Amino acid sequence: MLKQITIPENDPVAVPEKRAIIDQILEQNKDLPGGLMVILNEVQSQIGFISEPMQLYIANHLHVPVSAVHGVVSFYSFFTTKPRGKHTIKFCMGTACYVGGTPQLIDKARQVLGIEPGETTSDGLITLELCRCVGACSQAPVVVVDEDTHGRVRPNKFPQIVRGLQENDGK
């Protein structure tokens, strides 16, 4: 039966507004064949991550073992179990970008933010990530800031991107 886990009070399933979002997604897709992927994609995009309590919650609603949900969440790199920073900067590691200077950009990011790809700044503002080719290879190297693709980013332009995010946050 139900696996017992303690649910932190700030977990989305414990926050009524967030839970309503999850409920709505579940309701909309519960009869869809193969709906689990659709549900997880929606939850990831609307809530930003899929915590363990959320996985359990979804599994119970769909009447599938939590291991099935966890198996899917852990398989796909788009699904994260922890919240990301407010903004995400992704470095394209595709062939064109790799050859075009992504490694240098990461060096620069390390210097400017003091974190490695996969980590979030201590103020929770920026998460760095590596990603696969985003299909904008003719503009290599490519950096994806939240939803926006920036092409031909030179290392000395990188601090501007970070400043842009920091200033926006101040407003």
Added chain:
Amino acid sequence: MAFFRSHVLVSVDPECLKRGAHEVIDALHDELVAQGLIDEVQVLETSRIGDPVFYGPDMMVYPEGIHYANLTPDDIPYLVEEHFLKGRPVERFRAQERLVRDEELRPPQPKEVRVVLRNCGVIDPNNIEDYIAEDGYMALAKVLTEMTPEQVIDTVLQSGLRGRGGAGFPTGRKWQFARQSPGDVKYVICNADEGDPGAFMNRRVLEGDPHAVIEGMIIAAYAIGSRQGYIYCRAEYPLAVKTLNIAITQAREFGFLGKNILGTDFSFDLEVRMGAGAFVCGEETALMASIEGRRGEPRPRPPFPAVAGLWMKPTNVNNVETYANVPQIILRGPEWYSSMGTEKSKGTKTFALAGDVKNTGLIEVPFGITLREVIYDVGGGIKDNKGFKAIQTGGPMGGCLSAEFLDLPIDYESLTKAGSMMGSGGLVVMDEDTCMVDIARFFMDFTQEESCGKCTPCRIGTRKILEILTRICEGKGRDGDIEQLEELCTWIKATSLCGLGQGAPTPVESTLKLFRHEYEAHVYEKRCPAKVCRALISYEIQPDVCTGCTVCARNCPTSAISGERRQPHKIDPDICVRCGICMQVCNFNAIVIN
């Protein structure tokens, strides 16, 4: 239906409207009436042709495909008289090509033939009527009213169309298998997972001409007898997903999807499903597992999808580009299609040209064109007048080809024979400054990480190869490493479960074969001939060239550079991480690699 000899598409995007697009349309209409041409020239509105900031108001005239820009109502009388009455394009109103800002898709270059890309950047993808104006859904109408499913399959067979997803399986045969498979419920799937780094052909087609793919899928569904289809699109392509959903809604409204399509008793509907960032989901059996809502792990074939696919039902899986070719083949006939290309590879192929070539971006060329023509005629040659070193084809499961293969005609068989493969169509050109061992390591890093882990050879083998390559790049290569690499490649290839593992060694094998001397230089002389591998190089500032501008010191991520303003600077090799940023930012070429 009236027969128009010309179609004029006028852009009515907000910026063009602000600049008087409606006045231009009114003037055009009045003038066509005045000159008695209104029954011969059709004026249509479209949302965007060129960048309106540069061109607005602008219009496109077909069949010539002439782009007139920055028009005012006063220009129209002259334009109509010259172009439509006397048949003389007016040069001074034409858009200046050099202003075209679409870097991914330039106007066709020499030797290009556009079939799949014909509408991309030309029509408004969010307006089905634009597509219809380009003969859209005419092939579907023809198929549903004049052809039996068997005739459709025969036509595709005769055209010689082969799958564009990589393996090049004849599409007609695939459809035949799916048709012959017993079962009431069958599925049609479009593989839009385009995971190969360096490839973005499918994305542009989905974003620029979604209806061509949808129409191709409906025709396939009719041919095999399916009522439900899925487009599996990778999550990295949110715009493509959005465009597809709009297109599907519009196609339903127009009666091209849904129940009783075009009043016949054929029904079919489509749904877009999104991936979530797993490369292996491009493999068809993994893709189907993912649509079913499971981990995207491949399974052994047979049974092939045509027999037991999605939810164990007969399923036809084709690539985006494969489907996009179909309507044209139906409309223009299989003979037209098979007149392009080589004996065994018919038609055209889109490629994403990237890397160290002058004109990067999407191209579409007939099969049989040589690599040299692609790089030098279509691509404009190597950037910065450097020398050509290699071209990578086929993505992470393809290989690198050296200069001796430049005159190789591009088709499925030739590339495979040369030790690479067609793949989905990424072409990455590498200049003399590229280290082939580093490239092999890069691809291994990719496949190692994307290996789903289900089978041992792929999971363990790729990791082992990566270890050795990393060691070699770090200057710690040992005697016997090269031989061990060769052994591992053979073993992984022979024993892996799916195409990912079977193809993973190709980048290593092909570079070992063609660039063995580079491996040897790394292992035996601890030297990186291309001066790329960080452990084997050092950066130095030439004191007589350095002006002391301080730009390198300010940009160095590890503060390894010191020096007074206006005095030659120096790099501390112990702190330097050899990232090369200083060399990139130096305006005086004062920094050299040893």
